[in-house]
Amino acid sequence: MADVTIKIKDREGVVHEVEAPTDMAMNLMEVCKAYELPVEGTCGGMAMCASCQCYILSNDVQLPEMSDDEDAMLAEAFYVQDNSRLGCQIPITEDLDGLEVELAPES
Numbered sequence: 001m002a003d004v005t006i007k008i009k010d011r012e013g014v015v016h017e018v019e020a021p022t023d024m025a026m027n028l029m030e031v032c033k034a035y036e037l038p039v040e041g042t043c044g045g046m047a048m049c050a051s052c053q054c055y056i057l058s059n060d061v062q063l064p065e066m067s068d069d070e071d072a073m074l075a076e077a078f079y080v081q082d083n084s085r086l087g088c089q090i091p092i093t094e095d096l097d098g099l100e101v102e103l104a105p106e107s
Contacts, residue, residue, distance in 0.1 A: 004097035009057075010037055011103050020092045028054065028101070029087035039103065045088035050077035052087035053104035062095040079104045 003019040006028070010016065020031045029052035032039040040051035047069040056063065063085065066074075070089045074080050084104065090096070 002094065004092065004094060004099070006031065006096060006098075007100040008032060008035075008037060008054075009100075009102040011105060020096070022092055022094050024092075026092045027088050028052070028090040028092065028096075031092060032087060032103070037103065038106075039087060041088060043088075047073050047086055047089055050074065050080075050086065050104075051106075053077055053079070053084055054087050054101040055081055055104060056083045056085055057100040057102055058098065061097075061099045063090060 003021050006018050006020050008016045008018060016035060016037065018031060018035050027045060029039055029041045029045060033041060042051045043049040050073055067089060070086050073086060074084050
């Protein structure tokens with residue numbers, strides 16, 4: 001398996017192009033934290049907070065279906081948009097190569 005390239009726009013509008021390993025069972029939140037981007041992940045990746053909320057900017061990348069837990073958490077979160085997802089619920093797979101996301105504002 002190879003690393004994938006993901007572009008992450010931070011809250012100041014700076015785009016960070018990062019390499020994410022597909023063989024370490026990481027998720028998007030963990031990748032953001034590994035690159036010291038401002039993502040808290042307060043609940044540890046359990047879809048119980050929205051501190052890793054991001055906006056999916058890519059239309060051509062295959063993401064996993066949203067779980068009921070993720071959908072329920074986003075229903076209670078601030079700054080939710082139609083393209084909102086929780087980074088902790090997006091596992092890093094080869095399908096994510098070229099993904100572009102933007103970090104949601106802090107609540």
